[in-house]
Amino acid sequence: MTPSTTKSPLADPVEAAEASDPREPADIALLAELVARGSVAVLSGAGLSTESGIPDYRGPTGRARRAEPMTYQRFVGSVEARRRYWARSHVGWRQIGQARPNAGHRAVAAMERHGLLAGIVTQNVDGLHQAAGARRVIELHGGLDRVVCLSCRVRTPRADLDRRLREANPHWHATGHQINPDGDAVLTDEQVEGFHVVDCTSCGGLLKPDVIFFGENVPRTRVDECFSTVTRARALLVLGSSLAIKSGLRFVTKAATLGIPIAIINQGPTGGDADATLTLDAPLGATLADLATHLGAQ
CATH class of the missing domain: 3.30.1600 (SIR2/SIRT2 'Small Domain')
Incomplete structure (x- = not known):
């Protein structure tokens, strides 16, 4: 699988584009350089949990699924x-x-323990971030x-x-x-x-x-808390979200408006790619495990 690396101020763009494996050292080094600065806000979506056996609506496991969620x-x-x-x-x-949490959830929790994260905003309702040991988790859509x-x-x-x-x-x-x-x-x-x-x-x-069902509003205080997490961060790391709906995309848009670097790891294109500093089309579990190892976050 070939990664898509865009507009990175962290390395020569030609060198970055030459990477052929989404988990090659050059790609992980770019991510690690961004995350190592600390105070990173994480925004996670359904793609992070597919390796735990939970399907998604829009990623590789969900493209053939006709979704008719309850309103x-x-x-x-x-x-x-x-x-x-x-x-x-x-x-x-x-x-x-x-x-059960997969390698991606465990890697995020390890980065939090290592003091690198400003907080975690998740669109997921499965509780797997917390089960992996993460503490500062905002469940945007509940649990x-x-x-x-x-x-x-x-x-x-x-x-x-x-x-x-x-x-x-x-x-x-x-x-x-x-x-x-x-x-x-x-x-x-x-x-x-x-x-x-x-x-x-x-x-x-x-x-x-x-x-939160379709047709129901996320409480304003919860949305404000999510925005606060993003705006005080030095970088935004998006994990496994297609950013196809405003619910998650608004936080990427806010970060871009503030000039906060944005890295996106997802299988397939996302609605935030145009604003991203760095994008990787790669499996979440293996990529995040490699990133945590590179950062010395165990």
Whole structure:
């Protein structure tokens, strides 16, 4: 795979363009020079978690997938939509809940321990950054490991809901042939039929995963915290995000406006490539592991 290295002020652009392997020393050296300065903000997307068995919507594992994610409006407005969502999510949680951090997550956590990061903003809802040991993580879109009541706003562990759903559906068994990135399995209408949804134990209100659905706004305070992480950084490192939607692209645009160097590692082009100082089309796990080793971050 040939890397795309653009507009790098850190090395001769001709020499950088001659690299033929995305993990050749010259490419890792360019990344390491940027990250070694410290105070790096990380923005991660679904591509970072594909090596943990979690699919993505737009990367190599998601290009053939027809994505029809649940919207907030459908979820709150339809009993059948909630039944369908929770049946699919109940099956999908088996895979998401058992996923483990990969080499890329571990490398990011190692760089944080080494004092190189200003913070981590993740578009992912899988909790794998934290499972790898990272501490300063802002979950832009929330986390699937929690459930929130839409009436009393009490948050409870997803493991508790999983137990309650199994108890409420002792004879219901379904296996999805495909798991989507937001944690739900693709099931037929026949498989969904007969599934029983449970409500909040505190007030009887509707339960929803503590994630941002399509059609729902990210809390302003959380967005501001993400912008703060980016604006105080010396560099922005984008990992496994196609930057195809404004949710993540806005942080790249902000960094570019402020003249903050931007490095992007992703498999495939991204919406932020034009603003990037350096881009690498390469596998995330191996590339980040090499970067951490180069930096002496163990």
